[in-house]
Amino acid sequence: MEFTVLTLFPEFLDAFFTNGVIGRAIQGKIIRGKAVNIRDFSTDRHNTVDDRPYGGGSGMVMKPEPLEAAIESARKHAPKARVVCLSPQGEPYTQAKACELAGLDEGLIFICGRYEGIDERVYSRLVDEEISMGDFVMTGGEVAAMAIIDSVSRMIPGVLGSQESSLSDSFTNLRLEHAQYTRPEVYRNMAVPGVLLSGNHENIRQWRKRSALERTFMKRPDLFEIQAPDAEEKKILKQWRTEIKELING
Numbered sequence: 001m002e003f004t005v006l007t008l009f010p011e012f013l014d015a016f017f018t019n020g021v022i023g024r025a026i027q028g029k030i031i032r033g034k035a036v037n038i039r040d041f042s043t044d045r046h047n048t049v050d051d052r053p054y055g056g057g058s059g060m061v062m063k064p065e066p067l068e069a070a071i072e073s074a075r076k077h078a079p080k081a082r083v084v085c086l087s088p089q090g091e092p093y094t095q096a097k098a099c100e101l102a103g104l105d106e107g108l109i110f111i112c113g114r115y116e117g118i119d120e121r122v123y124s125r126l127v128d129e130e131i132s133m134g135d136f137v138m139t140g141g142e143v144a145a146m147a148i149i150d151s152v153s154r155m156i157p158g159v160l161g162s163q164e165s166s167l168s169d170s171f172t173n174l175r176l177e178h179a180q181y182t183r184p185e186v187y188r189n190m191a192v193p194g195v196l197l198s199g200n201h202e203n204i205r206q207w208r209k210r211s212a213l214e215r216t217f218m219k220r221p222d223l224f225e226i227q228a229p230d231a232e233e234k235k236i237l238k239q240w241r242t243e244i245k246e247l248i249n250g
Contacts, residue, residue: 003108095151175223
């Protein structure tokens with residue numbers, strides 16, 4: 001998988017592509033990542049990449065010529081790559097979208113917008129899709145690009161030390177991840193749940209299922225509207241109901 005980020009601030013991506021999990025994956029040639037400076041494709045001596053919007057209004061708009069040239073240059077290296085514009089007007093980003101993008105063999109080209117946005121004539125002709133990180137506005141798309149690259153890379157075999165790590169992540173099965181514990185066994189008079197020390201893999205699996213269900217129920221109940229409880233979760237919910245009744249009745 002190759003990630004290409006078109007930006008006015010390529011230095012923002014330098015540390016991201018050379019450190020941590022992403023840096024190791026690039027060094028191991030599992031993924032490829034590079035930042036392309038859109039200013040390099042400007043044709044005037046001032047390296048102009050923006051101009052005032054037609055019709056008036058505040059702010060500036062990214063000019064079409066240098067941006068289109070940057071996109072075409074990136075496509076020479078990855079002709080079938082999907083061009084993604086990072087915009088608050090796009091489709092809300094989810095774990096499901098991360099899984100979808102991770103399955104692409106052609107690669108991804110990200111446009112990091114700045115100012116008031118990009119010229120519509122570039123968007124309508126060259127952008128395959130828009131993605132939003134949520135209902136808020138940032139000064140540019142660089143942070144969003146890094147977030148997507150990070151989440152997509154986790155789904156690619158070999159990037160993480162254990163592929164099970166990505167399979168148990170929150171939202172992978174539309175449930176939040178179960179509670180986690182590590183050493184010491186007792187911390188501030190709080191002990192690790194005994195089942196996690198038992199070595200009984202089935203009991204541990206059941207405990208984690210219940211823990212994930214509890215967290216989802218308390219923090220993100222809206223996820224049950226997207227995916228109804230499965231048979232095992234329904235059994236756990238019935239157990240809860242019994243336990244609550246016993247607690248109420250003393």
